[in-house]
Amino acid sequence: MFRILESTRGLCLPLPPGYHTLFAVFAVRCLPHHTFLQYIDHGFLQLTETFVSRLMTGTIYHMWDHPVSSASISRDYVKTLLEKHIKNKVTQTTPNPFEEQENVDARFVEETALKQTLIQLGFEKK
Structure with missing residues (x-):
């Protein structure tokens, strides 16, 4: 998915709706925590409102x-x-x-x- 993101940026093509949310969901499930945070810091991952709300309701309710x-x-x-x-x-x-x-x-x-x-x-x- 990262290669798709880089290719579309290089060609200046628009991404499909929901791409950043899906990319963030895959990243949070597949990457180690520190790597996920580094990707956010370097701008590879964009935290969308949909992703953050799903993450919060999915984890915080079970920990709170x-x-x-x-x-x-x-x-x-x-x-x-x-x-x-x-x-x-x-x-x-x-x-x-x-x-x-x-x-x-x-x-x-x-x-x-x-x-x-x-x-x-x-x-x-x-």
Whole structure:
């Protein structure tokens, strides 16, 4: 991808929309942390708003010990379970909903989802 970037710069061609975001996503996943930061410092990588927002929501929520992040993780998990349940109803199969999940603390998710539900219904204070 770097060669494509250099070629398009050398020929003064426009890049397709979303190229810098895709390039940054590949770089953050494939490069060592210090190399990724050097590429940003030297201007090889451009941090787009889309890339930064995806990076922040994908990593910070899982590292931030706060009710907001816990609620978001719980909602995503419940949404995934409901989508699988609906999909399984359509195909008439009932596999284990935890089958494809790795490192899921089901007890934590259940407790957090229950607490968030009680708060939204007004039975418990924040």
